[in-house]
Amino acid sequence: MRVLRTAAISAAAIMMIPASTAIAQNVQPIEYTLDNGMKFLLMPRDEQPNIITAGWIAPVGSVNERPGITGVSHLLEHLLFKGTDLIGTSDPELDEQYREQLTEVREKMRAYTLDVQYKRMYAGEIENPWDPANDTDELRALRAQMTELQELQSKITIKNEFDSIYTGNGGSGMNAGTSNDFTVFYINVPSNKLELWAWMESDRLMDPSMRELDAERFVVIEERRQRLEATATGKLDEQFDSMFWVASPYNWPVIGWMSDLMAYTEDEIFEYFETYYQPANLVGVIVGDFEVEEAKQLVDSYFGRLENKRPKADPVVTYAVPLLGEVRFSGECDCQDQVEVRYRSVPYGHPDEAVFDVMADLLNGRTGRLYKSLVEEQGIAASASASHRSQHYAGSFSFNARPKGNVDLATLEEAWYVELDRLKTEPVSDRELQKVKNGQAADTFRGLMDNSSLFFQLAITEGYGGYEYLNEHPKRIAAVTAEDIMRVANEYLRADARAVASYTRKGGTEEVMLTLDDVRASLPEEMVEMVIPGMESGLIEIAATTDVASLQKQIEDMEAQKDMVPPQFQTAMKFMKQQIERRIAELESEADGSTQEGGAQ
Amino acid sequence: MRSVLTTTFAALIVGVGSLASAGDIPSHPSELSFDELVFTPPLASEFRHELSSGVPVFMASSDEFPLVTITLSFKGGEYMEPEGKAGLAAMTGAMIRTGGSATMSPSDLDEEFDFMAANVSVSVGDRTASASINALTSNLDDAFGLFMDMVRNPRFDSERLEVLRGQQLEAIKTRDDDGLGIAIREMGFLMWGEDFFEARQPTKASLEGITVEDMKALHARIFNPSNLMVSVTGDFEESEMLAFLEDAFDDWTPGEASPDVPVPTHTFEPGVYYYEKDQPQTQVLIGHRSFERDDPNAIAIMVMNDILGGSGFTSRITNSVRTREGLAYTAGSVMRPRVEYPGVFMAYFFTKVPTTALATRLVFDEFKTIETELATPDEVETIANNIIETFPRRFESKAAMMGLFISDERTGRAPDYWQTYRDRVRSVTPEDVQRVAKAYLHPDEAVILVVGPWEQVKKGNAESEADASRVATMDEFFGGKATEIPQRDPETLEPKSED
DSSP states (O other): OOOOOGGGOSHHHHHHHHHHHHHHOOOOOEEEEOTTSOEEEEEEOOSSTTEEEEEEEESOOGGGOOTTSTTHHHHHHHHTTSOBSSSSBSOHHHHHHHHHHHHHHHHHHHHHIIIIIHHHHHTTSOSOTTOGGGOOHHHHHHHHHHHHHHHHHHHTBOTTHHHHHHHHTTOEEEEEEEOSSOEEEEEEEEGGGHHHHHHHHHHHHHSBOOTTHHHHHHHHHHHHIIIIISSSSHHHHHHHHHHHHTTSGGGSOTTOOHHHHHHOOHHHHHHHHHHHSSGGGOEEEEEESOOHHHHHHHHHHHHTTOOOOSOOOOOOOOOOOOOOSOEEEEEEESSOOEEEEEEEOOOTTOTTHHHHHHHHHHHSSTTSHHIIIIIIISOOEEEEEEEEEEOSSOEEEEEEEEESTTOOHHHHHHHHHHHHHHHHHSOOOHHHHHHHHHHHHHHHHHTTSSHHHHHHHHHHHHHTTOTTHHHHHHHHHHHOOHHHHHHHHHHHSOTTSOEEEEEEETTTTSOOOOOHHHHHHHSOHHHHHHHHHHHHHHHHHHHHOOOHHHHHHHHHHHHHHGGGSOGGGHHHHHHHHHHHHHHHHHHHHHHHTOOOOOSOO | OHHHHHHHHHTTOOOGGGOOOGGGOOSSGGGOOOOOOOOOOOOGGGTEEEOTTOOEEEEEEOOSSSEEEEEEEEEOOGGGOOTTOTTHHHHHHHHHHHSOBSSSOHHHHHHHHHHTTOEEEEEEOSSEEEEEEEEEGGGHHHHHHHHHHHHHSBOOOHHHHHHHHHHHHHHHHTTTTOHHHHHHHHHHHHHHOTTSTTTOOOOHHHHHHOOHHHHHHHHHHHSSGGGEEEEEEESOOHHHHHHHHHHHHTTOOOOOOOOOOOOOOOOOOOEEEEEEOOOSEEEEEEEEEOOBTTOTTHHHHHHHHIIIIISGGGSHHIIIIIIITOOEEEEEEEEEOBSSSOOEEEEEEEEEGGGHHHHHHHHHHHHHHHHHSOOOHHHHHHHHHHHHHTGGGGGSSHHHHHHHHHHHHHTTOOTTHHHHHHHHHHTOOHHHHHHHHHHHOOGGGOEEEEEEOHHHHHHTTTTTOOOGGGOOOGGGSGGGOEEEOOOBOTTTOSBOOOO
């Protein structure tokens, strides 16, 4: 077989990788700004022939909302697929009349609901003021009017015309996404259809119809159910986020609170649209197989038609207040037990952002510290990871873990604090740091290799303030030192400014009876032979004991020692405790004269 | 080789003369005209090489980034798992990757790969297995050496095995947390039978029973040159790469080729089935067995399904359940043919509990409409245009293209399949759509599977719906009969005993 040269990989590789990336990571799109202020990044690339990925980003997301309209950024994203004054209807004039009449009825229903129905809710008469099941006669009449108008309108509506025009012209992967900070729209089109793209996108930015607003509200509510309420941890995560961010507008979900989803008016939606989707606020991005001059002419003709109708929006005013103590949140769900410890980090572009990114990488992956320590050496976690996310106005750094077997969450949390202490007190070795930097450097190439990931990187970085970040961030990563990591860990990852979420399985308080096999699996291999025989004889002793008081004393002793027992013996101790408790129950039921089958229910 | 693509590219430079200026923007996009997009699908033979041992190698180079990807693709997979060893295939793949090699311990090997920034993956899927490395060109030689030692001589380290087994045992505990997971699992059981590899699930007992010997045996059967095809993309020179692979595989002795996939024998009883779960939204799957990939009607069926529910917003089920009625965020249908035997057709949606029956009715209405009424020429044209215009995307990434060629060769697809594909799509008529809808959709012989709180699902939306014509209950399907699927213990998948 081929001779392996494993020993040769060493210093040469260390030197080589950073050197090669320094040359290559230089993304230079052509910048082109229209008279109305809309900016374009053009990135011709012929590696994928015949295809263009095109789209645009609006730097607006849930962070720009306020109570009462939470989720409006996301609903607006949906509504921008519902056609325009020209697309989606066979009779634009009649359609406009219906839309006006619908608006009138909708306003009446809203005013009535916020007044009468909300009062009934606060008085405890009904649970959900928006639920048709709780309609009063007045509301029922209004709802009937609305249904009638919707039915009339639907006769002249061409359903999903916006989508089918693209579909019939070879558009694919059309979608959009809304985050806390931005909203992005994109599609792949064949190279000869760039003009179609310019037509469609400029049209929906110019005259969106917001048609079918009421049906789309319910689609979003189903989306909320699907993503949050019917998922194992969705609803709990949402509340934990809320607690973690305190005053910051990151404290409400992108999809919005249920009450607000029902309440938006058309006026609110249009005002939001006109404020944040005016051309001076937008960036278009085109990547792939196209001619630059042709693209410039096209975007001039089409997107040049857009007007800035309102004053520039204020930046977000409310900034995050620091956490002033430890926040703890515990909940039950249909989920595996899990724990998260979360800290505030830094906003996007802050000098310490790269340090947090490196720190997360040090902890992650199969050669990262968390896997090695919590999963392999201590055998207490089924999985453990760290993550870092810098958003526009604030960032967060998290530790997440799920226990192995019956290890409790407190043990995992403690294990994290031990790892964190290492980060704070011991400088990371050169090799470990270099490994993370090599991986980051290679990943920057990997993230640029196809049109759509290149599109997203350009759109999102530009939405956050400038695509130059793509070229700057790798340099910042390369410059992170062992001292930086210690400094940042000490400065930000503090016990008196953290939030801890513990989720346990619903109904999980019914204790699962452990077996000797569970104990065997929980122990480090070399300990099995030392511990198990002793436990087996212990079991015999317990079975032979008839003295309840002495058994109870043993349990008390175990409770007292609990915190001193090393994590790998926790399962063994829990097993012994269960066995003693079972024996006590046996003895007590014998005393009662009744019989009882052992085992968990 | 690359010249095929570059010539095609050169041929489609678009005429600048046709550009709109601000004054003459048409009022509807249908008035725009476009230059024809010339695209000739590349032939597999232009990328195909063979090593002296007969192993096929598909190569396409590009020097945009200093990275190379080499993928070894093997025939063989879950269908070869012995009885009672469900989960063996996936575990073997994971252990080849994480369990070390003859010369290196698992953690040393991981450390080297990570330090060299090489991404390495190994997986054993249902029918095929693959091992893949993506490495910087500058250290490909070293990284590939380690990779091949791992692929050929995996260590199956026992500590790593126990970690993995522990993770898998944890993971199966959560199987009933996710309603969609339950729906897919139970639909698989109904369609294929619990023991057939398409549906089979690992259990506590099967995971606990998997040994290193089992994994070694499966590894030897699958990961040998008799089952192998290779794909290489990225930054390299072709003749050098061929010589490099020739050298690397030189002493790798062929074994026995993997057997063919077995054919299912299970049959199912049509009707309504439900799995009780307390949740605000239900997951509903409506399905039956469908057709084989090489069925002469395959393309017409695909067009029919795209009209019915397979092409997002442009399709009827999505339009009706989501856009018109606002009952679901996700709704549609899929046709999944198999090469060896008929595959599965499935319509799906997730909706709030009371509207489950109404949404089901809307889907059945669409089944009926597509069988009894001709689709409009516009609908058929929109779908055909989409398939034709997005066709080049199949060949967009070189790695995906090589993967397609390997899969085509493995499954014996006609060599001119892609050359004539667009003409065959173009020739589908509204009459064809109706004909295949009648022949291949069987709503009366389908399974309706609902995961949710059944008592509420069953009684439907009478309490919240004012319009009598929209009141629906589950009684309207299959004469109101419904079969409860017993709650399963997530670890054993045995029905839970009643307490």
